[in-house]
Amino acid sequence: MQQTSKNLAEGARELIAFRIGEQEFCVDIMSVREIRGWTPATSLPHSPGYVLGVINLRGAVLPIVDLSSRLGMKESDPSARHVIIVAQVRQKVVGLLVDAVSDILTVTDDNIQPTPEVSSELDRSFAKGVLAIEGRMICLIELESVFPDDESEAA
Amino acid sequence: MDMNEIKEIFFQECEEQLAELETGLLALNDGDQDPETVNAVFRAVHSIKGGAGAFALDELVAFAHVFETTLDCVRSNQLEATRDVVKVLLKSADVLADLTNAARDGGSVEEARCSELVAELEALARGEVPVSAAPAEEASAQEAPAEAEPADHDEAGFTPVPVQLDELDEEDGADAEPEFEPVPFSFDDFGAEGEEAASGFKIHFKPKPDLYHKGNETLLLLRELGQLGTLDVDCDMSALPAIDEMDPEGSYLVWNATLSTSENEEAVRAVFEFAEWDCDLEITPLEAVSAEPPAAEPMEEPVSDPVDAPIAENDPAPEISEPVEVEPAIEPIAEQPDAANVIDLQQAAAQGKDAADVSAQKTQARSTAPAAQATIRVELGRIDRLINLVGELVINQAMLAQSVAESATSGSSAVTMGLEDLQQLTREIQDSVMAIRAQPVKPIFQRMSRTVREAAEMVGKNVRLVTEGEATEVDKTVIDKLAEPLTHMIRNAVDHGLESPEDRVAAGKSPEGVVKLSAKHRSGRIVLEISDDGAGINRERVRQKAIDNGIITAETALTDEEVDNLIFQPGFSTAEQLSDISGRGVGMDVVKRSIQALGGRVGIVSTPGKGSVFTMSLPLTLAVLDGMVVTVGEQTLVVPLTSIIETLKPESEHIHGFGASGQLISIRDSFKPLVDVGQILNFSNTPTDPLAGVALLVDSEDGGQSALLVDAIQGQRQVVIKSLEANYANVPGIAAATILGDGQVALIVDVEAVVAASRNGALKSETSLAAVG
Numbered sequence: 001m002q003q004t005s006k007n008l009a010e011g012a013r014e015l016i017a018f019r020i021g022e023q024e025f026c027v028d029i030m031s032v033r034e035i036r037g038w039t040p041a042t043s044l045p046h047s048p049g050y051v052l053g054v055i056n057l058r059g060a061v062l063p064i065v066d067l068s069s070r071l072g073m074k075e076s077d078p079s080a081r082h083v084i085i086v087a088q089v090r091q092k093v094v095g096l097l098v099d100a101v102s103d104i105l106t107v108t109d110d111n112i113q114p115t116p117e118v119s120s121e122l123d124r125s126f127a128k129g130v131l132a133i134e135g136r137m138i139c140l141i142e143l144e145s146v147f148p149d150d151e152s153e154a155a
Numbered sequence: 156m157d158m159n160e161i162k163e164i165f166f167q168e169c170e171e172q173l174a175e176l177e178t179g180l181l182a183l184n185d186g187d188q189d190p191e192t193v194n195a196v197f198r199a200v201h202s203i204k205g206g207a208g209a210f211a212l213d214e215l216v217a218f219a220h221v222f223e224t225t226l227d228c229v230r231s232n233q234l235e236a237t238r239d240v241v242k243v244l245l246k247s248a249d250v251l252a253d254l255t256n257a258a259r260d261g262g263s264v265e266e267a268r269c270s271e272l273v274a275e276l277e278a279l280a281r282g283e284v285p286v287s288a289a290p291a292e293e294a295s296a297q298e299a300p301a302e303a304e305p306a307d308h309d310e311a312g313f314t315p316v317p318v319q320l321d322e323l324d325e326e327d328g329a330d331a332e333p334e335f336e337p338v339p340f341s342f343d344d345f346g347a348e349g350e351e352a353a354s355g356f357k358i359h360f361k362p363k364p365d366l367y368h369k370g371n372e373t374l375l376l377l378r379e380l381g382q383l384g385t386l387d388v389d390c391d392m393s394a395l396p397a398i399d400e401m402d403p404e405g406s407y408l409v410w411n412a413t414l415s416t417s418e419n420e421e422a423v424r425a426v427f428e429f430a431e432w433d434c435d436l437e438i439t440p441l442e443a444v445s446a447e448p449p450a451a452e453p454m455e456e457p458v459s460d461p462v463d464a465p466i467a468e469n470d471p472a473p474e475i476s477e478p479v480e481v482e483p484a485i486e487p488i489a490e491q492p493d494a495a496n497v498i499d500l501q502q503a504a505a506q507g508k509d510a511a512d513v514s515a516q517k518t519q520a521r522s523t524a525p526a527a528q529a530t531i532r533v534e535l536g537r538i539d540r541l542i543n544l545v546g547e548l549v550i551n552q553a554m555l556a557q558s559v560a561e562s563a564t565s566g567s568s569a570v571t572m573g574l575e576d577l578q579q580l581t582r583e584i585q586d587s588v589m590a591i592r593a594q595p596v597k598p599i600f601q602r603m604s605r606t607v608r609e610a611a612e613m614v615g616k617n618v619r620l621v622t623e624g625e626a627t628e629v630d631k632t633v634i635d636k637l638a639e640p641l642t643h644m645i646r647n648a649v650d651h652g653l654e655s656p657e658d659r660v661a662a663g664k665s666p667e668g669v670v671k672l673s674a675k676h677r678s679g680r681i682v683l684e685i686s687d688d689g690a691g692i693n694r695e696r697v698r699q700k701a702i703d704n705g706i707i708t709a710e711t712a713l714t715d716e717e718v719d720n721l722i723f724q725p726g727f728s729t730a731e732q733l734s735d736i737s738g739r740g741v742g743m744d745v746v747k748r749s750i751q752a753l754g755g756r757v758g759i760v761s762t763p764g765k766g767s768v769f770t771m772s773l774p775l776t777l778a779v780l781d782g783m784v785v786t787v788g789e790q791t792l793v794v795p796l797t798s799i800i801e802t803l804k805p806e807s808e809h810i811h812g813f814g815a816s817g818q819l820i821s822i823r824d825s826f827k828p829l830v831d832v833g834q835i836l837n838f839s840n841t842p843t844d845p846l847a848g849v850a851l852l853v854d855s856e857d858g859g860q861s862a863l864l865v866d867a868i869q870g871q872r873q874v875v876i877k878s879l880e881a882n883y884a885n886v887p888g889i890a891a892a893t894i895l896g897d898g899q900v901a902l903i904v905d906v907e908a909v910v911a912a913s914r915n916g917a918l919k920s921e922t923s924l925a926a927v928g
Contacts, residue, residue: 040899041900042790042791042892042899042900042901042902043790043838044879044883044886044889044902045835045836045837045838045886045887045888045889045902046836046837046886046887046888047886051883053900054879054883054892054900055900056550056894056898056899056900058547059543059544059546059547059550059877059894060877060881060882061877061878061879061881061882061883061892061894061900062882063882063883092881092882092883093882094882094883
């Protein structure tokens with residue numbers, strides 16, 4: 001990863017691509033802290049359905065969000081094959097439960113197309129754009145809007 | 156180290172100096188006669204002024220200067236430190252603290268407040284002075300404004316004194332005209348036993364601009380000299396340029412003094428100890444020099460402005476002034492207090508005190524700044540990181556112990572012994588690391604003395620604060636959160652607790668009320684007590700108020716204690732009219748809640764006519780907590796041990812249905828609501844069978860008790876508190892999280908919120924008391 005970032009062309013940036021069900025998404029690599037396997041989470045009372053609970057990340061309490069559920073798709077049934085992307089969103093560190101991490105993409109802003117007008121839950125509020133890479137469609141997620149600043153919503 | 160870091164150090168030092176200042180003034184207020192106390196106070200202000208000058212903090216310097224001048228009068232015994240005088244000095248210390256804070260945080264202090272005090276201070280420095288000291292006094296009163304004037308500090312309350320420079324110009328700086336000689340500048344009055352002086356010294360003193368930049372003042376130095384014997388001072392103004400050629404920050408005056416004294420040269424040099432690098436100083440022993448005619452009035456130093464001292468402006472001072480110049484903040488910090496001590500000791504010796512006295516002073520000087528050489532300043536963030544790491548170590552150690560116990564190697568004595576050693580070490584490390592953050596409550600107690608002063612002033616009462624157990628140590632996290640509830644309770648004691656002076660006299664008490672603040676350790680907790688010798692709680696009025704506010708009905712029978720505890724109810728204030736200091740929308744309920752948020756409890760004992768005692772019991776740290784690990788449904792939860800009174804196994808004859816879904820449990824013939832934790836926290840849909848579970852009897856907000864029903868108790872454990880809010884949010888019903896031996900996160904129950912929810916039927920996030928991890 002470090003190697004590629006050194007060789008980055010001007011204006012290019014790196015994204016981490018991952019899979020949820022049949023769909024592919026990606027987030028900016030700069031916000032990703034680490035990727036780790038699923039461990040059972042301690043559930044939190046009165047939390048929204050997409051908050052799976054909290055796990056111990058080397059002494060810190062890390063909330064785990066089922067990204068599939070958060071994006072309005074079906075709820076995941078977490079298993080050992082699932083992956084947690086630990087990401088920094090503003091001041092907080094959160095874990096995103098996804099099916100699998102697939103790729104590291106190097107793109108420039110030109111590669112990112114605007115989000116098509118769709119009336120799905122995964123509308124413009126989460127998606128920052130879409131990428132067409134080798135025939136695949138990858139949706140760029142904006143974590144800031146997945147976890148809004150307002151804490152009551154994040155809860 | 157860049158400028159900002161140096162500045163930060165300066166402000167940290169300021170805080171210490173301000174604390175020292177306040178301690179000293181309070182000691183004076185209590186009748187401390189020790190000259191070293193006055194010296195310490197003076198030094199504190201002087202150091203602040205010096206440092207502030209280096210950073211061009213104009214307002215601060217201007218105020219500190221006036222303050223210092225007045226303190227110097229106290230120091231030189233021209234002004235007696237009576238209660239009234241000390242009161243003004245204390246107020247000045249408050250303003251000085253505010254100005255320091257303003258300088259640091261970019262705020263401002265009301266000009267009126269400053270100028271008022273400046274006027275008072277100047278009046279003190281002028282008036283109430285023995286007649287014999289008058290001339291010099293006048294000089295000082297004149298000099299202060301004159302020195303400050305160029306700095307344009309009129310707004311700080313300086314009265315501009317016409318410095319007749321035009322005439323000076325006309326005269327080309329020649330010998331003084333009669334107008335220049337309004338004050339015969341003679342220091343004889345200061346001479347201790349001037350006449351008997353056998354020999355003396357001729358002193359040639361030529362200050363460099365740096366001397367003034369560092370906040371030194373010629374007058375003070377000369378006055379100091381005057382105390383050694385009979386002094387004649389001659390000001391040589393020949394170097395004074397015409398006004399249009401004058402550098403406002405330059406130094407043009409040269410002083411030739413003849414000192415008749417029995418002291419040795421060392422004592423004379425000691426006077427200039429602070430200044431010797433910033434002046435040309437020649438001290439020649441005097442055989443039989445006839446006293447030079449006391450010449451012209453010592454013109455105010457042209458325009459020495461300590462304020463705008465540009466640090467970069469390096470005077471080509473030959474001597475060792477360089478390091479001082481470059482590190483203005485550090486130098487005085489490291490050296491000054493000690494150096495000052497030395498000076499004072501020498502002076503004490505010079506004044507003929509005997510050796511025992513001196514050594515007594517010496518020890519005292521040491522004790523006022525204990526262990527100054529043995530401390531180290533560390534950023535709090537580093538300590539926090541260390542504490543987090545140790546927390547992890549503790550958890551990992553527990554995990555390791557658990558897996559060893561489960562594995563086949565558990566039989567190996569080497570492994571077991573190694574593990575035991577590790578456990579012991581971990582525990583020791585944890586204790587030591589926690590001790591790093593432990594701090595005495597002294598600073599916060601000192602802040603309270605200011606609160607008392609201000610509150611007393613506002614309500615026109617005469618109040619004395621007595622503190623006890625200032626050295627009691629608590630974790631910094633607790634100290635930081637104590638300030639607000641303490642401030643409020645102190646204000647409350649002054650405003651509501653104490654009667655007016657007239658009422659006190661009528662009740663046969665001293666007009667001066669006493670508020671006592673004490674701290675002590677008791678069984679792993681800190682107990683703070685705030686007591687007043689006021690009238691006690693007016694239970695009739697409290698009761699009536701509670702009825703008016705609908706908190707109780709007229710028929711409710713309450714014990715005295717229960718009535719007293721009503722003041723902790725939300726929206727309760729016994730003041731007939733909301734006064735300035737209470738009624739800020741913050742009641743005792745908020746105090747109670749913030750204390751509870753710290754895992755503490757508040758109690759009150761009031762005796763009519765004798766006063767009230769508020770007792771707060773708090774954990775020593777917020778980083779670890781003693782908890783009861785319980786099982787609720789499939790969850791493992793931790794209930795803070797502090798809120799648990801007892802645990803019991805419910806028997807069927809003790810469980811009583813109450814209405815549709817409520818249940819009560821009878822404990823020794825009193826009925827307590829049974830709270831199903833699993834249901835309230837939404838961990839189980841079906842009600843827990845009380846007979847299969849365990850009940851934890853807990854205290855709840857209004858002093859009542861409830862029984863929390865859980866499935867099973869796993870045991871007691873000390874847990875490291877981890878914040879949920881850091882990465883997530885405040886969770887209703889949950890105070891914080893922790894990590895158990897198996898690495899799993901366990902939630903710490905917010906007992907108050909759960910009990911409250913059992914009454915209201917829903918968890919409200921604003922009632923939840925998030926702990927800090």
